[in-house]
Amino acid sequence: MDDILIEEVVNSYKNGLKTIGNLKNKSISAICSKTGNVLMSWTAYKCIYGEISLGGNAYTIHNGKWYEINNDYVEKINSDYDDTPISSISFDECPKKYTENQYNNLFVSNHSTNYICMDNKLIRYGGGRSSIEFCDILSLDNKIIHVKKYAGSSALSHLFNQAFVSAQLIKYDDFIDKVNSKITSITSESSYFVDQSKKYEIVIAIICNDEDKPNIPFFSKITFSNLKRRLKVLDYKYSIKSILKKD
Structure with a gap:
């Protein structure tokens, strides 16, 4: 299964992506290449993974849910991965x-x-x-x-x-x-x-x-x-x- 590119999701909105609701209402499906049947479906919102910093705090989104993460822990994990x-x-x-x-x-x-x-x-x-x-x-x-x-x-x-x-x-x-x-x-x-x-x-x-x-x-x-x-x-x-x- 190929990655879902955020650019392609954004470009799929004829009138532009304007709200979180747009993402929650868009369905993304995995389709069998042999039969054409839908194997799995998700909302676009649940397909987003990433981390942001806002107001000095760190947040991550995973499977449609936001989590606040301790900044020291974020730094520790990122540093460990970088090493x-x-x-x-x-x-x-x-x-x-x-x-x-x-x-x-x-x-x-x-x-x-x-x-x-x-x-x-x-x-x-x-x-x-x-x-x-x-x-x-x-x-x-x-x-x-x-x-x-x-x-x-x-x-x-x-x-x-x-x-x-x-x-x-x-x-x-x-x-x-x-x-x-x-x-x-x-x-x-x-x-x-x-x-x-x-x-x-x-x-x-x-x-x-x-x-x-x-x-x-x-x-x-x-x-x-x-x-x-x-x-x-x-x-x-x-x-x-x-x-x-x-x-």
Whole structure:
């Protein structure tokens, strides 16, 4: 699902956007490209995410609700995000209509000597029907890469949770065996095999319109700060990077 650009929403009003009521009365729908059926709908107002300063106070809007945030806390979270290392990986640009899976396969095919694609290589673990995706892309130099198209806070929360669960599970030998079995089905290069003795870097890669570091909502910065703290406890390095979406 592509981003909803505020410029396009504003330009859709024939008589101009004049009040909050205009946003609350406009419906935005996700339509299936194959059937033309409406999958989900929201008001334009609920699609707005952002932060503003007014009268010396900080506010953020999330899913149609405004929240006042302590200024010191805002500064702390923003500073923590700004200090996050930017990944050294030179990601290719993502063609506009590509899905995450298409992009992952494109990137790996362009850099096949250093990366393998683990996207959709689901691993049964934890009993029942539970299945887990170890990562989207794995590098020869021990970078575990998780890729997601930017689509709001909920999508980013899913991305961060996936990264943490994966990082936790590779502390267990039986999960590592399952990961390495998947790797064996992709490549004969044993250097890719997951090993607890290796020092891994968890890379969060977000397909978006930003250069270098993604501009994510404040609530997502809070979630990401929690992820970094957990990864540090587990003795992982971490970084973040934008994957620039082509116009």
